[in-house]
Amino acid sequence: MFNDRTAKFLLLAALVICVGGAFAPNWIVNQFMFGFSRALAILGLMVLWRTGLVSFGHAFYFGLGAYAVAILDSKLGVSDVFLRLLAGAVVAGVAGFLIGFIMRNYRDIFFAMLNTAISMVLFGIVVKTESLGSTDGFAISASTIFGLAPETKYPLFVIITLVGLTAALAVNFYLKTTFGKLTTAIRDNEIRVEYLGFSVAHAIHLKYTISTILAGGAGALMAMSLGQVDPESMINWTVSGELVFVTILSGPGNVIAPFIGSLVFEVLRTYAFELAPQAWQLIMGATFLTIIFFLPGGIWSLIEKLGGKKNEK
Amino acid sequence: MRNSSSILQVRNLLKTFGAVVAAKDINVDISQGEIVGIIGANGAGKTCFVNMVTGYLAPTEGSIKFEGAELVGLGTRKITHAGISRSFQVSQVFHSMTVSENLMIALAIANNRGADALGLMDTPDLRSKLDEVLKRYKLEPQKDATVSALAQGVRKLLDIAMAVVSKPRILLLDEPTSGISVEEKFDFMDIVMGALKEDGVTVLFVEHDMEIVERYVSRVLAFYQGEIIADMPPKDALADKKVQEFVIGKEHHKKKK
Amino acid sequence: MEAALTILLDGLQFSSYLFIVSAGLTIIFGVMKILNVAHGSFYAWGAYTAAFFIGKFSDMGLPDALGFLIIVAAAIVVGVILGFIIEQGILKHMYERDEVLIVLATFGLFLVLEDIILIAFGTDPYFAYQPMALLDSVELGGITRDVYGMTLIGVAAVVAVGCWWLLNKTKWGTLLKAVIFDREMGISMGINVPLVYTLTFIGGAILGGLGGAYIAPTISVAPGLGTEVIVLSFAVVVVGGMGSIAGAAIGSLIIGILRAIAVHELPQVELFVVFAVMAIVLVFRPEGLFAPAKPRKI
Numbered sequence: 001m002f003n004d005r006t007a008k009f010l011l012l013a014a015l016v017i018c019v020g021g022a023f024a025p026n027w028i029v030n031q032f033m034f035g036f037s038r039a040l041a042i043l044g045l046m047v048l049w050r051t052g053l054v055s056f057g058h059a060f061y062f063g064l065g066a067y068a069v070a071i072l073d074s075k076l077g078v079s080d081v082f083l084r085l086l087a088g089a090v091v092a093g094v095a096g097f098l099i100g101f102i103m104r105n106y107r108d109i110f111f112a113m114l115n116t117a118i119s120m121v122l123f124g125i126v127v128k129t130e131s132l133g134s135t136d137g138f139a140i141s142a143s144t145i146f147g148l149a150p151e152t153k154y155p156l157f158v159i160i161t162l163v164g165l166t167a168a169l170a171v172n173f174y175l176k177t178t179f180g181k182l183t184t185a186i187r188d189n190e191i192r193v194e195y196l197g198f199s200v201a202h203a204i205h206l207k208y209t210i211s212t213i214l215a216g217g218a219g220a221l222m223a224m225s226l227g228q229v230d231p232e233s234m235i236n237w238t239v240s241g242e243l244v245f246v247t248i249l250s251g252p253g254n255v256i257a258p259f260i261g262s263l264v265f266e267v268l269r270t271y272a273f274e275l276a277p278q279a280w281q282l283i284m285g286a287t288f289l290t291i292i293f294f295l296p297g298g299i300w301s302l303i304e305k306l307g308g309k310k311n312e313k
Numbered sequence: 314m315r316n317s318s319s320i321l322q323v324r325n326l327l328k329t330f331g332a333v334v335a336a337k338d339i340n341v342d343i344s345q346g347e348i349v350g351i352i353g354a355n356g357a358g359k360t361c362f363v364n365m366v367t368g369y370l371a372p373t374e375g376s377i378k379f380e381g382a383e384l385v386g387l388g389t390r391k392i393t394h395a396g397i398s399r400s401f402q403v404s405q406v407f408h409s410m411t412v413s414e415n416l417m418i419a420l421a422i423a424n425n426r427g428a429d430a431l432g433l434m435d436t437p438d439l440r441s442k443l444d445e446v447l448k449r450y451k452l453e454p455q456k457d458a459t460v461s462a463l464a465q466g467v468r469k470l471l472d473i474a475m476a477v478v479s480k481p482r483i484l485l486l487d488e489p490t491s492g493i494s495v496e497e498k499f500d501f502m503d504i505v506m507g508a509l510k511e512d513g514v515t516v517l518f519v520e521h522d523m524e525i526v527e528r529y530v531s532r533v534l535a536f537y538q539g540e541i542i543a544d545m546p547p548k549d550a551l552a553d554k555k556v557q558e559f560v561i562g563k564e565h566h567k568k569k570k
Numbered sequence: 571m572e573a574a575l576t577i578l579l580d581g582l583q584f585s586s587y588l589f590i591v592s593a594g595l596t597i598i599f600g601v602m603k604i605l606n607v608a609h610g611s612f613y614a615w616g617a618y619t620a621a622f623f624i625g626k627f628s629d630m631g632l633p634d635a636l637g638f639l640i641i642v643a644a645a646i647v648v649g650v651i652l653g654f655i656i657e658q659g660i661l662k663h664m665y666e667r668d669e670v671l672i673v674l675a676t677f678g679l680f681l682v683l684e685d686i687i688l689i690a691f692g693t694d695p696y697f698a699y700q701p702m703a704l705l706d707s708v709e710l711g712g713i714t715r716d717v718y719g720m721t722l723i724g725v726a727a728v729v730a731v732g733c734w735w736l737l738n739k740t741k742w743g744t745l746l747k748a749v750i751f752d753r754e755m756g757i758s759m760g761i762n763v764p765l766v767y768t769l770t771f772i773g774g775a776i777l778g779g780l781g782g783a784y785i786a787p788t789i790s791v792a793p794g795l796g797t798e799v800i801v802l803s804f805a806v807v808v809v810g811g812m813g814s815i816a817g818a819a820i821g822s823l824i825i826g827i828l829r830a831i832a833v834h835e836l837p838q839v840e841l842f843v844v845f846a847v848m849a850i851v852l853v854f855r856p857e858g859l860f861a862p863a864k865p866r867k868i
Contacts, residue, residue, distance in 0.1 A: 054674070102853055106852075106856070108670055109669060109670060109673065110856050113804060113848075114852045114856075117805070117845050117848040117849035117852055120841070120845035121846050121849060124839070124842030124843075125838075129838065177432055178421040178422065178425045178430040179430045179431055181417075181434050182418070184407065184410060187409075189406065189407055192405040194389050194390050195393060195399065195476075196393065196419050196475065196479070197393040198422045237797075244677075245678075248674065278685060279685055279689070281682070281684050281685040282682050282685035285680065285682035285684075288674065288675070288681065289675060292664075292678065
């Protein structure tokens with residue numbers, strides 16, 4: 001699990017980031033927290049994309065994770081960071097597993113649309129429900145770690161980084177198993193995979209569930225980082241679109257890519273909003289088109305070209 | 314014809330698509346180790362037969378028994394697990410991956426069943442099996458080439474090699490030499506049949522080229538309009554009046570020199 | 571009784587503008603196999619353009635009746651210009667690529683166009699109520715309704731009939747149906763498919779723009795217009811069957827009336843019910859209720 005270049009890089013990078021975070025100014029720490037939270041969801045979407053599937057509705061699971069934290073907080077007073085994270089991932093994962101029974105038979109545009117429909121059902125419910133905060137959402141109390149309430153964001157930052165590290169290592173390993181190697185095979189030729197003796201439906205179900213667990217965890221972490229939840233920035237179809245955007249921006253080549261792509265996205269968004277709030281969507285859309293046309297392998301393919309890191313499939 | 318050492322028993326197979334009868338009264342026994350050629354004009358029912366035996370199509374009526382067990386209703390995956398594989402007329406391979414990667418996937422699926430599928434795929438054991446297949450099918454020179462860049466002939470070899478790694482007991486090849494140039498056909502079939510002979514696989518292959526059929530098979534099944542009109546050794550089949558009229562037509566007479 | 575009539579008329583009005591927009595979306599999908607996310611932008615641009623000029627003309631003291639002309643003109647201008655630029659500039663280069671990738675590209679376009687609206691028109695809402703005020707209101711079955719809202723139903727009917735006539739009674743329609751059924755056959759039959767694609771996209775864009783332009787006088791035209799309508803259009807097109815105008819009509823009716831009922835009887839489910847129907851249709855009949863027959867390819 002630890003003997004390939006990707007794993008070694010991940011471990012080193014996590015170490016450097018954790019240590020560096022202790023000395024970095026708040027705004028940098030925040031960028032990393034938001035970026036790495038989102039990166040978890042991107043990791044899952046990347047696995048689906050490698051299989052040839054694009055979901056335009058993963059904000060459903062992201063939102064479930066976030067709102068699970070919010071509800072646990074407001075109704076049960078749960079503030080422990082690990083419980084919150086677990087809740088987010090489990091709620092989303094169970095939903096994903098159940099929905100996966102249906103979803104695994106869909107492809108292409110129908111797969112994308114069914115996910116959209118389900119996510120908008122949740123959006124519709126939350127937006128109109130007072131007790132769920134409707135359009136305003138609600139705030140979340142600060143997270144505690146083993147009962148202790150930290151003074152700064154640093155401990156949460158470290159936890160998010162370590163969670164990201166764990167997820168990346170796990171997915172990296174997964175992609176080297178028979179199940180994982182089937183991503184591109186299924187995308188290339190499903191019929192052959194069935195004929196060779198492997199159930200494509202089972203494989204897709206597993207990948208879908210993994211992606212929903214990750215998205216739920218991402219939502220939980222994001223909720224904790226932000227200190228609040230609201231439907232517009234967490235469940236609406238535009239959020240699903242953003243997740244897809246970052247997935248394409250990052251590229252499918254390596255588990256490191258989602259983290260780089262998510263950071264780039266955070267930085268881009270922060271600066272775009274500061275310089276020209278009217279132009280954020282324009283920049284995002286134009287970047288999207290540029291990647292689709294000129295760099296379909298995303299940022300990671302650029303990094304590979306520059307020769308820095310070897311692509312480990 | 315009723316043979317106790319037959320491993321494949323087809324009885325009264327019927328396939329209709331609405332008013333169209335694609336297959337009718339198909340009764341055949343195949344013995345272990347036979348090499349059978351399936352001939353017939355386009356649309357005669359050959360590929361339909363292959364699709365039914367391998368579980369891609371369900372017959373309207375009839376039974377297909379493999380070593381006594383009923384295959385009808387099982388589906389392609391279970392039939393592959395049972396020991397029957399097939400290759401495709403248009404090679405069905407993973408075009409964005411290399412030849413080695415294609416074979417590794419086939420080997421992994423065949424060897425890593427159930428929970429094993431969650432273990433690492435690239436193991437020394439699988440690698441040595443890969444080397445063996447590459448050698449058998451003379452694919453070593455192209456082992457790191459991406460499939461989309463390969464010639465048709467190599468792709469078909471790969472297609473067949475992938476079907477064989479699960480060590481099937483029956484292999485159905487659907488027009489293995491179609492798309493391969495006339496000069497290369499025999500070399501191609503020599504490689505394939507040579508490799509298959511080593512494992513003692515029972516082979517049925519659909520073929521249009523009668524010279525290939527004569528050279529490699531011990532028995533011919535001739536199809537016409539969904540029915541088997543002849544079931545005999547190749548020399549007899551080619552001399553049979555019905556086969557000549559409905560399958561070979563005048564072309565073969567022109568070819569014979 | 572009055573409540574039922576209100577729901578019916580609200581539902582029909584809502585269905586009407588949804589239909590106009592969705593007809594464009596579905597025809598683009600049927601012919602080009604592209605699910606055009608940017609369709610929401612045509613709607614928004616149509617609304618903004620119409621609202622802007624209605625306001626300007628009114629300021630200049632010109633007769634309010636010109637508003638109707640502006641609406642149609644706005645739809646055509648938006649459809650032709652944006653449709654042409656997008657199809658020729660971006661989509662034309664992507665026809666060989668994966669259909670989901672094309673959808674993602676249209677999503678990118680949607681984002682770009684949304685912000686250009688902000689830059690061009692600003693963030694303040696526009697109120698172009700003049701055409702609506704002009705037509706005043708009328709008493710119907712005990713309730714008061716704007717005449718303008720009812721003309722919307724008329725416009726939708728005209729669009730529906732127009733599409734039906736185009737597809738079934740003209741040579742163009744036959745060409746379109748051929749391309750919808752099988753693009754390659756169309757090419758081999760000598761149909762100028764690239765031209766068909768361009769004209770279809772522009773036509774669809776005009777319909778999208780018309781939906782927005784016509785609705786503009788009844789709402790406050792503000793940022794975010796396109797975001798909501800596009801996903802409602804998806805629901806319509808999914809329910810009705812992608813590529814079928816009849817499907818778009820039925821889908822719009824179902825969704826429009828359902829939503830009207832929800833708004834009046836149970837507001838909490840207003841959004842939820844639309845997407846629940848979309849999800850149910852996708853699960854039990856993914857092609858939609860009226861999908862055009864697909865040829866079986868071996």
